[in-house]
Amino acid sequence: MSSASQTRVRIGVVGLGGATMQLLPSIVADERVVIAGVVDADERARRDFADDFAVPAHESVEALAADPGVDVVYLATPHALHADQAVAALAQGTHVLVEKPLSLTVADCLRVVEASRASGAHVVVGHTHAFDRPVRALRDLLDVGDLGEVAMITSCNYGSFLYRPRRPEELDTRLGGGIVFNQVPHQVDLVRLLGGGLVRSVRSSAFVLDPSRPTEGSHTTFLDFEGGAAASLVYSGYDRFDTDELTGWIDENGAPRRPDHGSASRALRALPSPADEPALKAARGYQRGWTPPIADGHQHPHFGLLLVSCERADVRVGPSGLQVYDIDGMRKVPVEPVAAVPDKTAVLDDLYRAVVLHEPSAHDAAWGAATVEVCEAIVASSRERREITLAHQVPLRRPAVPVPQDPAAQGA
Amino acid sequence: MSSASQTRVRIGVVGLGGATMQLLPSIVADERVVIAGVVDADERARRDFADDFAVPAHESVEALAADPGVDVVYLATPHALHADQAVAALAQGTHVLVEKPLSLTVADCLRVVEASRASGAHVVVGHTHAFDRPVRALRDLLDVGDLGEVAMITSCNYGSFLYRPRRPEELDTRLGGGIVFNQVPHQVDLVRLLGGGLVRSVRSSAFVLDPSRPTEGSHTTFLDFEGGAAASLVYSGYDRFDTDELTGWIDENGAPRRPDHGSASRALRALPSPADEPALKAARGYQRGWTPPIADGHQHPHFGLLLVSCERADVRVGPSGLQVYDIDGMRKVPVEPVAAVPDKTAVLDDLYRAVVLHEPSAHDAAWGAATVEVCEAIVASSRERREITLAHQVPLRRPAVPVPQDPAAQGA
Structure with a gap:
């Protein structure tokens, strides 16, 4: 393998619904990343995807995250599952790309923040616009x-x-x-x-x-x-x-x-x-x-x-x-x-930076919790008809250097 | 004079700046209203206007409002003058068309509300969009x-x-x-x-x-x-x-x-x-x-x-x-x-209704105070960074019947 291919980020996909269909074109167009496994509750879809991409199908997020050929699990699952699935992957040292929202409550989001901190594995919350x-x-x-x-x-x-x-x-x-x-x-x-x-x-x-x-x-x-x-x-x-x-x-x-x-x-x-x-x-x-x-x-x-x-x-x-x-x-x-089509390459920019260059994404777990x-x-203000003051906001984290588009330029 | 011409609303203009120049085309195009007098601090402009429209020039709002040939004073003056000028005209039973804002404070606006109530003369606050x-x-x-x-x-x-x-x-x-x-x-x-x-x-x-x-x-x-x-x-x-x-x-x-x-x-x-x-x-x-x-x-x-x-x-x-x-x-x-050009005829609809048909405008003094x-x-909320609750709001007043476009149709 070339040094460039060694830096490709290997993505295990969890959930083959609309969000994955939106991100997939950017993944297959991007030399920095590669599909490396799949989990889905629908056996037909999972098998079709595994066959088409010649990747292993797993029975659970835990099994996917434990696969040594997978660097990142991409969680495109119902929102209520995000936090538990992210924590499970992070606990194994596997990085997480998770669709928004990170979870449905700040409390659940903070569990992901803590799991990321404890394991040192990265979280990117996206795609968002x-x-x-x-x-x-x-x-x-x-x-x-x-x-x-x-x-x-x-x-x-x-x-x-x-x-x-x-x-x-x-x-x-x-x-x-x-x-x-x-x-x-x-x-x-x-x-x-x-x-x-x-x-x-x-x-x-x-x-x-x-x-x-x-x-x-x-x-x-x-x-x-x-x-x-x-x-x-x-x-x-x-x-x-x-x-x-x-x-x-x-x-x-x-x-x-x-x-x-x-x-x-x-x-x-x-x-x-x-x-x-x-x-x-x-x-x-x-x-x-x-x-x-x-x-x-x-x-x-x-x-x-x-x-x-x-x-x-x-x-x-x-x-x-x-x-x-x-x-x-x-x-x-x-x-x-x-x-x-659609172009969601910037999500992969952040993922590549986090996994390969060890630079956390601006859209990390703490950012996702703040969102x-x-x-x-918004729900509380509307129901109570009053201004709500916040307590879990984090500032924007800015990258130190330009995003590399060509993994070969990074060496290995 | 025909019965139609007897119902024309006679407008005395106060202030020959930008606001008047915006309303004037609608006034001269509308058979229901007629220019009947003028006040302006600029002697040149006042004389030119009085000559062009063949109307008397007055030295003060009070004198204009006292002119028996004037039904309405139109106040297109600096905002800080609106309240005193409106109160002065209303005290003489003369109706008032006043540019927004009605005044710079709610307290001043409420003086106009009271003067209108006491005299029975109407206030229309406009043009606004x-x-x-x-x-x-x-x-x-x-x-x-x-x-x-x-x-x-x-x-x-x-x-x-x-x-x-x-x-x-x-x-x-x-x-x-x-x-x-x-x-x-x-x-x-x-x-x-x-x-x-x-x-x-x-x-x-x-x-x-x-x-x-x-x-x-x-x-x-x-x-x-x-x-x-x-x-x-x-x-x-x-x-x-x-x-x-x-x-x-x-x-x-x-x-x-x-x-x-x-x-x-x-x-x-x-x-x-x-x-x-x-x-x-x-x-x-x-x-x-x-x-x-x-x-x-x-x-x-x-x-x-x-x-x-x-x-x-x-x-x-x-x-x-x-x-x-x-x-x-x-x-x-x-x-x-x-x-x-521009079409601000709806201001004159309200003025005509108020003065001739005795139907108060939705944009009366209390409405203007609420605005x-x-x-x-807005100023207070921005400076204090908090939600401000209001106390002087009034509901929209809806006309009971369609606006007449043709004064002759009203009889006299």
Whole structure:
């Protein structure tokens, strides 16, 4: 084996549903990582995946994490399982890539923080839209300092989330259903990345507008940051207005699309029985012979309208890059073309840095816990109609050196 | 005189600056109202205006209000003068149309409320963008009830306000300068109109980002309404990003425009001396021989991105009308073409109703006081970094019958 191949991060996949299908194109396109094993409750999907990738299928997260050919377990499982699965892997010294939210309570998240600290194994919480290349490009631009300190962040996203096919528990807030633990973590993560991480307090109203989907489907939230920045977060998953109207009809994953207001709702209404909905969802998981989508006018993933106002400039973040506005006018700061469809390569940047270079991700377990704390506070603020002050926030950790794209350049 | 002409509302204008220049086209286009007198501190402007309109020039608001040929004084004067001038006119039984804000403190506003109550003369506070035809069309649509209750209101507006030419006091928050008492009242008024009027609490951060313009130039604010609706208000006047980018480059007054990020800032920077700035502002006041602008692709005034999410539909309010999104897709609800440039006719609707039909405006003195209370709370919440609960809110007053457009139809 070459020295480059020796540094490839070997990923064991846990869960072959929608999140994995979103990350898989970036994994297979990236020389720094390789699929090394799989766990899934669905025997058919697990076998198909193991065959297609020529990797071992395991019966449990513990067995996968114990496989000496696996460096990282990627947890793309129901939220309520994340903490126990992460702790189990970390206890064996295996690194963890876990989908947001890290868990459903801060208390559970802190168990993961402690397990990571005790074992020395790393945790990366992602993908969230904080990993989108244009968002990262803005974070880098902010670090240069020319724009001055961040003052206001405005994140507004409308889509069809609540009417995508769901399992019953995904419509129960107590079990991690609804937008607060599924979509809001994207917003919280990206505004924390841009605002420095330390949210001081939260004031929010969240709404349950459809009795047939009895969980929060929209919210409007004010975040006050230590240091004085503030953010407005607005989200609706009710499949009516769509903020893709404001971004040239490029969808959340960067794909060109057409307007289809209400179509997800109508598709659900057309089902013969509500019991058919989980099967629709399952059909979105791994299918034998899968090949990655080909880029065809694709741009980067985004999360709706994102405006950041600094001391000396405003920035609009879009799917193809940044627009920076100041006294001299507007200039575009493009980002590189997509490396996958959708392009979630930045998650693998962080994973590679953590596992190979021993540099913790900004999106480590403590960061993920802080994001969950904001989500919990959104629920509490809305129910109690008062401002909630936070206690578990952590500042943004910045990488010391540029991210290497070419593992061969690292030596071994 | 015909019976129709006898019902024309006779308006005495006080102040020939920017606000009057914005309302004048609607006044001269509207058969229900007529200019009947003028007061201005600038003798040249006052004489020119009196000559052009063949109306008497008066030395004071009191003298204008005492003129038996004047039904209403229109106060387009510096904010700090509004309350005393309104009280003086009301004491003589003369109705008052007053630009926002009604005054700079709730206490001063309540003096106007009391004077109006004691005299029986009406107060209309406007123009604000709550009078924009598309906003009123949405209010009417909400009253029909098909959309359900309002949940979230999102108002986001970026423009060049802070770099338009200013007098020194307009850059001092204590004297009513900055965005909080000049631009934020637009947002507060329109979200209160759509949210029902009763704001329960305010959480805000406001920002002073340019030391050379030492007053608030941007804010992000959360409003909780009695009844459970909530609003996000974001505004920046720093002449960088411009939300007209989101509305097809139709400007705040409905005029087609081109992008010119930073041009207002650059124009100020190019002045030989800061002392030249007030003269630039004065040049925007009344000029002899004025004629109203001709409509040429003009749409209705607007205040940036405005989204309203109800129980069963979302609505985007734009300069040409409404877009309503629900399970059946998107439908456009156009409003009538503009009647003036800019079209502020709805202010005159309310004035006519109050003076001729004795129906108080929704935007009466108590309403204006409640809007100022929200603005005061924005300053307090930002400085004290806490949620502020309100005490002077009033509910929206709804008209009982449609607004008459043709005074002849009223009889006399």
